[in-house]
Amino acid sequence: MKKIEAVIKPFKLDEVREALSEVGVTGLTVTEVKGFGRQKGHTELYRGAEYVVDFLPKVKIEVVVSNDVVDRAIEAIIKAARTGKIGDGKIFVTSVEQVVRIRTGETNEAAI
Numbered sequence: 001m002k003k004i005e006a007v008i009k010p011f012k013l014d015e016v017r018e019a020l021s022e023v024g025v026t027g028l029t030v031t032e033v034k035g036f037g038r039q040k041g042h043t044e045l046y047r048g049a050e051y052v053v054d055f056l057p058k059v060k061i062e063v064v065v066s067n068d069v070v071d072r073a074i075e076a077i078i079k080a081a082r083t084g085k086i087g088d089g090k091i092f093v094t095s096v097e098q099v100v101r102i103r104t105g106e107t108n109e110a111a112i
Contacts, residue, residue, distance in 0.1 A: 001096040001112065002070045006061045007033065008081040008089040013059050019076035020061075024069055027112075029062040038086060058089065064096055064112050 008016060013030065020028060034055035065073050074091055082088055101111035 001064055001066055001099065001108065003062065003064050003094050003096045004070070004073055004077070005092040005094075006077045006081065006089060007035065007058050007091075008061065008077070009083065009087065010057055010059045012081045012083070013061070015080040016061060016077055019080035020063065020073060023072040023076045025063050025065060025073055027063070031060045031062070033058050033060045037090070056087065064099060066109055066112065 006016070010032070017028065035058055036054060036056055061077075063073065070093065074093070077091055098108060099111040100107050104111075
């Protein structure tokens, strides 16, 4: 099993959720986060005063999938989240050793 964490632009969330659903991902966790990469933030004008926005709003999606779905899930995220502009985000994939469903006690593949 693998855990896929994707940090994307907030307005792409619905498209990514739908794309993951189409490849068989049944559940996901979404967190509103802030950060920056190569964009290094930007300056904005508010009531005549310029100020620097260091951390940009992003959305982090977390899903745990079986090994046979990993590549399709990654491709679905890339297709749905890509705008072609800087700041599209990143995908991180890590191994998951164990999963337990609290309600039933099911473990591993049966729990995801």
